[in-house]
Structures are given as C-alpha cells and as structure tokens.
Amino acid sequence: xxxxxxxxxxxxxxxxxxxxxxxxxxxxxxxxxxxxxxxxxxxxxxxxxxxxxxxxxxxxxxxxxxxxxxxxxxxxxxxxxxxxxxxxxxxxxxxxxxxxxxxxxxxxxxxxxxxxxxxxxxxxxxxxxxxxxxxxxxxxx
Amino acid sequence: xxxxxxxxxxxxxxxxxxxxxxxxxxxxxxxxxxxxxxxxxxxxxxxxxxxxxxxxxxxxxxxxxxxxxxxxxxxxxxxxxxxxxxxxxxxxxxxxxxxxxxxxxxxxxxxxxxxxxxxxxxxxxxxxxxxxxxxxxxxxxxxxxxxxxxxxxxxxxxxxxxxxxxxxxxxxxxxxxxxxxxxxxxxxxxxxxxxxxxxxxxxxxxxxxxxxxxxxxxxxxxxxxxxxxxxxxxxxxxxxxxxxxxxxxxxxxxxxxxxxxxxxxxxxxxxxxxxxxxxxxxxxxxxxxxxxxxxxxxxxxxxxxxxxxxxxxxxxxxxxxxxxxxxxxxxxxxxxxxxxxxxxxxxxxxxxxxxxxx
Numbered sequence: 001x002x003x004x005x006x007x008x009x010x011x012x013x014x015x016x017x018x019x020x021x022x023x024x025x026x027x028x029x030x031x032x033x034x035x036x037x038x039x040x041x042x043x044x045x046x047x048x049x050x051x052x053x054x055x056x057x058x059x060x061x062x063x064x065x066x067x068x069x070x071x072x073x074x075x076x077x078x079x080x081x082x083x084x085x086x087x088x089x090x091x092x093x094x095x096x097x098x099x100x101x102x103x104x105x106x107x108x109x110x111x112x113x114x115x116x117x118x119x120x121x122x123x124x125x126x127x128x129x130x131x132x133x134x135x136x137x138x139x140x141x
Numbered sequence: 142x143x144x145x146x147x148x149x150x151x152x153x154x155x156x157x158x159x160x161x162x163x164x165x166x167x168x169x170x171x172x173x174x175x176x177x178x179x180x181x182x183x184x185x186x187x188x189x190x191x192x193x194x195x196x197x198x199x200x201x202x203x204x205x206x207x208x209x210x211x212x213x214x215x216x217x218x219x220x221x222x223x224x225x226x227x228x229x230x231x232x233x234x235x236x237x238x239x240x241x242x243x244x245x246x247x248x249x250x251x252x253x254x255x256x257x258x259x260x261x262x263x264x265x266x267x268x269x270x271x272x273x274x275x276x277x278x279x280x281x282x283x284x285x286x287x288x289x290x291x292x293x294x295x296x297x298x299x300x301x302x303x304x305x306x307x308x309x310x311x312x313x314x315x316x317x318x319x320x321x322x323x324x325x326x327x328x329x330x331x332x333x334x335x336x337x338x339x340x341x342x343x344x345x346x347x348x349x350x351x352x353x354x355x356x357x358x359x360x361x362x363x364x365x366x367x368x369x370x371x372x373x374x375x376x377x378x379x380x381x382x383x384x385x386x387x388x389x390x391x392x393x394x395x396x397x398x399x400x401x402x403x404x405x406x407x408x409x410x411x412x413x414x415x416x417x418x419x420x421x422x423x424x425x426x427x428x429x430x431x432x433x434x435x436x437x438x439x440x441x442x443x444x445x446x447x448x449x450x451x452x453x454x455x456x457x458x459x460x461x462x463x464x465x466x467x468x469x470x471x472x473x474x475x476x477x478x479x480x481x482x483x484x485x486x487x488x489x490x491x492x493x494x495x496x497x498x499x
Binding site: 040041042064065066067068101102125126127128130131133 | 280281282283284285287288294295296297298299300302303354356
C-alpha cells in the first residue's frame, strides 16, 4: 500500500516536471542571432544588416580604434534625435551602446515585426556619421 | 557630444574670432585637434631647413584664449634632439620674401597639427604657453595617449595616425595652456614659434596631417618653405604656377638661391644661429588642395641624387620588416655554413682525386 502510494507520487512528480518543462519551452524567446561588428579606422566592418520580423539580435561590437565610438540601432527618427542629442553615453536602452576605445561591448535588440524605411545602425559622435559610420537595416519579407 | 554641441562650439569659435579679431589657431603641418571638431581653416606656414643631416623644422602655433584645450599632433621624421622656441619672425620674413606687402593709395595692405604598448614619452618641454611632448609609438598607442591627455581626435584620426606611424613612429603633441598664456601676457592670436631639430637622412614635410578633421571638400592651404644646400628633388613633383588664383595642388612658386638679403635677415633673428653661413636654395611651395585629394606628404631629396623616397611621400608602403629581426642574419649564417661545408667537400674531393691520380 505504502509502496503503491510512493509510486503514484513519483509518477505525479515526473508528469509535473514534464508539464513545467513543456511550458517553459513554449514561453522561451526565439533563438537569438549574434552579429559581431568590428570598428576599425572609424568604419563598421558590417556595411548593412538584414533581419527577420521580430528577430532578436545580440550585437557584439569591438572597437579597435584609439577613439570612442557608439553603436545605435533604430529608425530614422531615433537616429536624428541622437545626431542632434546630448546624451554623453549609452547603455541603458537595448540597441544603444557606447563603445570606448579598444573595448568590446554588447547589446541585445529585438526588432519589430515590420521595419519602416530608414532603420540604421550608426555612430553619432561629432563628425562620425558624416565620416560614414552608419549602415542600413532591412527586413526579410 | 552631438551636432548641436559641435554647432555651439563652432558658434563660440566664431564669436571668439569676432571678439578678438583673430582666427583660431594655425599650426603649420600639424593636425589640429580641437574640442568637438572645431577646426581652423586658416593658411599655415612652415619652414623645413636642411643642412649637414639636420632638419630644422619651424612652425608656429596661434590660439584664441577661449579655446582652452586646443592641441595639435605633428608627425616627425625622426627623434628630435631638441624642441625650442623658434625665431621671432623667421616665418613672417619668409612670407614677406615671396609675398611682398603691396601698397595702395590709402594704406598698407593688411598683413597677413587593444592591447598595445603604451606610447613612449621621449621628450617633454614647454615653449611659452605650449606644452610639448614628443612620443614614440604606433597609431593606437599614440591615439590612446592623446585621448587620455585630453586631446579631441576626429573620426579620421585612427587612419591618419596609422598612415604616419607606418613610416615614422615619432609624433609631437602640442597643447596650449591658456592659463599660462595669460600669465605670460601672450595675447590672443599671438603666434608662438617652435623650432624642432631633427637629425634625419633627408628633410620631410607632413602634409596629409593638415587634413585631420576636415571634410573632403575643405580646402587645405599651407605655405611650405624649404632651405637646402642645393636645388632639392621633391615627390610629388610640384607643379608650376599657371597664374590662376584658384589653382589647386602643390605649386612651386619659387625655386632659386635665397637672396643675400633674405639670408642675412634670417640670420639676424633671435635663436637663428643654426642658419649656415653658406648660400641656401629657397623653395616655396603653395599648397592649395582639397582635403580629399591631399593624401600624400612631401618627400625631399636634398642630397643631389634626385631620388625622393616614395615611401616618405606616402605613395608606397614601407618594406615589411621580417617578423624576426634575426631571421636575415640567421639565413646568412646558414647560407655561409652551407658554403663552408660545400667548400670543405669540394676540397676533400679534389684532395681525394689528387691522391688517386698519384
């Protein structure tokens, strides 16, 4: 009697564990892609980027220069805000990081399901965007 | 650190110019590194005089008191033995030689810079309100040093510093100390001449550094004077003036023996006892070129052989040194050992055959 009860309890526990694992798997975010970006002589080695709807991308940005840079992902409006803005450093928001000289910094960003024209990754330190530090982001259809 | 800050700084710079009636800074043949990218676009003047294997590089710095952290980085062809104050008016006298003041009916016409080893500080000195540091190091090391010492480096700085570091790892960083300038009574806009003494096989004038921080369409203007023992050969070959005021390029406006009057005047300036008693050849080059087109330096062969170095001009990369400096020597040793063994074998064979023929 006691042995049968123990077996039933074990079965329930195993079933519960299976249910928990199944639920966890269902709620897990989609697998993220890692994009390595290297900055050299004030240029990104990635010239453009294509993402899938709703894709989560982990950007690992390495600055080989002796000067600081930024890596900011966003639409045209956001890029314009940063070009004219006054934030001295970034890191609090996903997709916006300061990359100090010689450092490697990463940020993870989830793209929306649709991208309007004008999405870019860019650096907006004075003169850097004009020097060519930006690239377009497009979405696969 | 955004456009509007840069714009504000630019406005401040313009305001300073209006208030003080003087342009902000001019450094001959140095890249100007000002806060937030404010860059001087004034014509610069420099003299490279060469005699007995020594280049005497004279340039001057002119700063406005409102720009407190203005600095400059100048690539050098070798390690200077000294950096001292230059003659008071040598550069102005040279300008007057090639652009004599003109008179009109009313008045005199206005007269007219990862993991890498740290940069090595070779020399520190002060010339009036200037703090001067001579550095040795690669582009990243020198760039790191400059950043850590408060220099603002524009986005093209990594590439430009690398361009120079591949040829000579020696740089002169110059920073203006506004407080000391005020204490010394140096007026806004007053030029501070600097004389750099550099032993080097041939004189050399960095030009691409003048494009630092400038847009490719900006016009780079500089007056470069050379005093050499004979007519020098240059690379790139300067073009002859075509009489047009807006001629672009490196224009050889004057190439002749310096007049006795000029040499006499230059020798009479303060701290000018380095100027030899012998006659010297004067070359005056007017640089009027778009920043995007000025991708070279001025290589000079003052030896009389007429072979300016394309590497020094920036037209060719320096020969890649062997990864292991001892490699060449080791190869020679092995080659020599091989020859010795072959010689021994040949000698032995000759000896054996000689014995056999007896």
